[in-house]
Amino acid sequence: GHEPAMQFLSGYIIELSLSVDNLFVFLMLFSYFHIPERFQSRVLFWGIIGALVMRAAFVFAGSALIEQFHWIIYVFGAFLVLTSIKLIVEKDNKMDPESKFVFRLVQKMLPIKKDLESEHFTVRVNGKLFFTRLFLALIFVEVTDIIFAFDSIPAIFSITKDPFIVFTSNVFAILGLRSLYFLLAGYMNKFRYLRPALAIILAFVGIKMLLSSTYEISTEASLAVIVCVLAAATVLSVIKNKNSVKSS
Numbered sequence: 001g002h003e004p005a006m007q008f009l010s011g012y013i014i015e016l017s018l019s020v021d022n023l024f025v026f027l028m029l030f031s032y033f034h035i036p037e038r039f040q041s042r043v044l045f046w047g048i049i050g051a052l053v054m055r056a057a058f059v060f061a062g063s064a065l066i067e068q069f070h071w072i073i074y075v076f077g078a079f080l081v082l083t084s085i086k087l088i089v090e091k092d093n094k095m096d097p098e099s100k101f102v103f104r105l106v107q108k109m110l111p112i113k114k115d116l117e118s119e120h121f122t123v124r125v126n127g128k129l130f131f132t133r134l135f136l137a138l139i140f141v142e143v144t145d146i147i148f149a150f151d152s153i154p155a156i157f158s159i160t161k162d163p164f165i166v167f168t169s170n171v172f173a174i175l176g177l178r179s180l181y182f183l184l185a186g187y188m189n190k191f192r193y194l195r196p197a198l199a200i201i202l203a204f205v206g207i208k209m210l211l212s213s214t215y216e217i218s219t220e221a222s223l224a225v226i227v228c229v230l231a232a233a234t235v236l237s238v239i240k241n242k243n244s245v246k247s248s
Contacts, residue, residue: 014226019173030043062166074210156170197229
């Protein structure tokens with residue numbers, strides 16, 4: 001039907017646009033851990049498999065919470081608005097995994113081999129099992145996806161409460177993430193206005209959730225706002241890049 005189709009398309013576009021922000025983090029992770037391009041595909045493949053499992057858990061847990069406690073929708077809305085403010089205010093995008101608790105915990109619990117000799121996540125040296133830098137990168141890809149899921153899952157619940165549509169729109173967006181990464185890897189720094197655009201989208205869907213009991217914004221209107229914001233961000237980024245080239 002028309003309405004479920006529009007809900008799926010809106011959810012897919014929201015998830016795909018938020019996934020592009022993930023790609024910036026993946027690029028910084030691979031750079032930090034010095035992962036060669038020929039091994040990056042393997043990390044992303046297993047990272048996406050793990051993401052699908054975790055997203056399913058997030059979707060059905062969120063759906064159950066909304067079913068039992070309707071007021072949780074306002075918590076999701078407020079969280080998205082706060083996240084949008086954080087995206088605008090936060091300027092430091094540097095990646096420093098060594099300062100993170102997860103990095104210290106993994107290094108403490110698992111024997112890590114710093115050298116990267118193959119595409120394997122584990123190697124044996126003199127009969128002893130070691131985990132490689134590739135495994136460290138995979139752990140951070142999974143942790144990053146969990147963090148981003150806290151934004152993307154509530155955002156799609158602003159479009160529809162149907163867990164099937166929420167999950168499938170997530171799945172189709174995530175399945176294209178690996179191809180999208182290699183398509184855009186060389187152009188990441190050119191998307192200058194992506195973060196402000198994502199902040200506007202998150203603020204919009206957050207406000208939509210907060211107003212859900214008093215004013216219902218249609219799926220078509222939501223889709224129009226999301227597409228227009230992304231299109232404007234793309235056009236402004238192109239113009240800014242052209243002006244930068246001319247001035248240099």
